[in-house]
Amino acid sequence: MQDMVWGRAAVTAHGRLGLVVAAGGQGRRLGAGRPKQHALLAGRPLLERTIEALEACPEVEAIVVCVEGEGLERWRRLLLAPSHPKVRDVVSGGGTRALSVRNGLHRLVELESVDWIGVHDGARPLVGCGLVRALMERLAASPHLDGALPSLPPNDSIKKIDGRGMIIQNLDRSRLVAVQTPQVFRAEVLLRAYAQPDGVLAAATDDASLVEKVGGRVGAVPGEWRNLKVTNPLDLAVAEMLLSEDGCGGC
Template sequence: MGKVNALIVAGGKGKRMNSDKSKQFLNIQEKPLIHHTLEKFSMCSDIDDIYLVLPEDEVRYFEGDILKRYNYSKPIIIVKGGRERQDSVYNGLVSMKDCEVVLIHDGARPFVSDDIIKDGIRYASLYGGSAPGVKVKDTIKVIDEHGFSKATLKRDELVAIQTPQCFKYSTILEGHNYIRENKILVTDDTAALEIIGHKIFIYEGSYDNIKVTTKEDLTIAELIINGR
């Protein structure tokens, strides 16, 4: 079997945090957010290599302030990001060799569990593509261009998708090649497979597996760590 690699995309700029520092470098309990994320994958026995995609102007900072400070048990290969998130993912994918399964993860999701990682690998091997998700708690409305509701979606059919999104390497590379050649913009990597006709198996995620985007999320992140 080929390698099982993690591809972590860390390109957030922290605009919604009102911070000059990119959000992946903001601290949660005195350690950078991106360190918490890398540590989860580094500690997972099923992961071989970790590919970290960063904006070109942040590579030196990461190497000097984080990579040298913390000891990771898995190799971390740094890849320069692209203009859009999907360009960054593509750069990461084509950097890999001898990869069988790849897990594409948001750098700003520091609370992914070992079970979610291992389940994703297992289901990707079985079905070609998988992603964790949680049932939505709120009623979801569809609104028109004037802000009025025009439909109510069935809550029991809705799932909020998280990462890591896990794939057979050859399959997700095919999907990304297709959207790249046809100039299609997607919001996540599962969409790249759906466009070429593949179904994605959705398995159980966790409400703790949040994406840190706002100042309020940082507060929640502190609570999650304290609760653990």
């Protein structure tokens, strides 16, 4: 696939892709005494590392970032800068991940005309451009799909338990996957999914589940093991190590 670059916009044969980055969580499990997006990863804020990784991908046209209210102005100063040319805006979160993403979606389509919208966790700073490309290629090759997401086979056996902690079912691991982000969808389908009532949004496990509720069809591509979500100190240490191996320990 060859990208066509018109001015600042990278337009691919698959259509224009915009991203909403959800970074409104408090990150209590990280134990840093502050929201995890503020945690330093190789000397730079975790969220900024995520944005830089996405901006490196030619498929990505524009990014809107959703953050917690008290850090909004700080992030606007940092991310709405010439050093982040694909960031179009930084908006306040909505109290939950789903409501924050909805805010970001509305702002993105106000600012940009996009065919596809991806939603990515701000705490996944090691996302690779190869993964973004694989998602777009799956969608281009499968016109019946409304979206695609990265998935990985579970390492451990999975069991279902009841409210007392008793095992009630052994699940077939060969039919199960763990899903990652970014999850990419047709813009109009994702907007319709996020137009559902707040209660439906609050109960959703991820963006794909909302799309499925409005009849959308979602496919999967192989995920990346290094595309980990930083939720605890061990995750942060692993991410530091991987960045160092990439030669980016101090960049």
